[in-house]
Amino acid sequence: MQENKEEEKLPPVSRRKFLSYLGGSFIAGGFLLQGYAALKSLFPKVLYEPPTKFKIGMPADFPEGVRFMPEHRLFIIRNGDMFHGISAICTHLGCTVNLAQYSPPKTYDSSSGKPVSETYEFHCPCHGSKYRENGNIYAGPAPLPLPWFKLYMAPDGQIVVDTNTTVDHNFRLKV
């Protein structure tokens, strides 16, 4: 008899408790799933955004030197028959950098001590980052140099910019 009583006390989880845990966890699970669905819906699956590869025109449209293309936020630099493209988006906090042109050219000492002259620079209006001709940062808070984008020729003779692919400073498109 005594043993029986102890056994009655013993069961750690009664049926009632078990069912209430079960019900509770289903409700909690339901809320979790709904929360997940709500959060997931905030991440768009399709982006109706402008393409990252686009034509910018025939090579002959570009003058010698640097040209700012505001609608694409990039600079196209022509040096004879060589072209390259530099992003106009500051690497610090995303403002559009301004083109600062110098005539006569500005001279500065490079890291190796040799004087270098340049005719333009990029200056950010938001927090004062300053970039050299090649996009390298020399003043201000920007953590990275301005990226160079890959350029190539479309079959119809226009220049195409691929802003998804960055290239190093030796890159030139020869037309």
Added chain:
Amino acid sequence: MKEKLKKIIRKLTWTYTPETEREASDSTVRNFILHWFPAKVTTKSISFSYSMVLGTIILALFVILTITGLILMFLYVPSVERAYWSIKDLNFVVSYGWFIRDLHRVAAHLMVAAVFLHLMRVFLTGAYKHSEKIVGSYRPLNWWIGISLLLVTMVLSYTGYLLPWDQLALWAITIGDHIALSAPLVGSAISKILIGGTIIDQNTLIRWYVAHVFLLPVIIFLLILWHMWRIRKDGGLAGVEALGTERIMQDKVVAKGKTYSLMGIVTGITPTITQYRVRGASVNASPYLTRRIIMIFILVTAITMGLALFIKAPLEEAASLMWTPNPAKAPWYFLWLQELVADTTIRTRSFTISGGLIGGILIPTVLLAFAVAWPLMDKSPDEAIGVWFHKSRRFQNALFLLICFIIIALIYVGAVMRGPSWHLYMPWQQWIKMPARF
């Protein structure tokens, strides 16, 4: 842990069942509005020199913002094609539209300022400190609710000035988005949620709009209610502690028929406060407290309206990613952050950490963490509760004022001393002339 959870659930649900109809009807004590107030208040807690009535001022501003905001919702179209032009219409076509918009903006700026001053008041009087004297009180909780209110107020201001979709709006989102992007690991996911894609467009506007007109106001409203209720739970403003307040523990049963309504939620304790017997220390809440509150509401409304007549809400050119205004400045309450993100990039030979991460995320997070932990670290004696500049808190008050001073100094530098391309100018120097566009 389980007990705590149970306690929280009990606090959220009404477990006190009245036994008669009369008890139930008595609970909303005769007047719906007056039942918010205690029957008696201490003269100290309604004195201007103690609290500077900043909380009431903020509430008045919030009411103004809610009413003007509702009107603006009828007149504003949250689409990238039309948002800017609906604000233009508001300024130049809609009857008194300019006034409603200016009133909304002035009240918003005043609210940010008042919330900041309120935080300073509470810190300098040591009103966030916990004391064992009042049973059932835990003032640090209200300090944390207050900090949440400060954050929500800032986010509301931020989302608010994005809606006109002018240059200020666009570049503010751009900078905010890039600060989020500079966070390691979670940065791009947060940015996706914030702007709804990879470029700032309609997805972004509708998100910020819904946050500004519904989500955040609901959150701030609930937090305000909680904040005010906690003051009652804590036995009134902290100034009462010095009067020798004591809350006597009693059985729930004793309290039942008498004052439940709000107090019914307080389990096991009745807020019988012995110091009310101290002569001259307390007065009836109505009319002494209610009269003051009405006066403050009228004064705040009058001052805000007066300012709105003279301070015009700016509207820059329509948003365009093609060029950034030079200089591009945030509103004054974010200028210290803008100054920080511009100054805190760390460069060594092998790696660079962006100022966006340090000044935009790490420094504010550290400040916030200190603010949250402060009530737990403050070991000053109970006498310092609710006393301006108590001598035992001299060091922490000095430290706090120093941080406030640095923030204000950074705001000054950002506002006055930064010219085109974020160059540093002395206040008396002329900024160089820059063409508006390149």
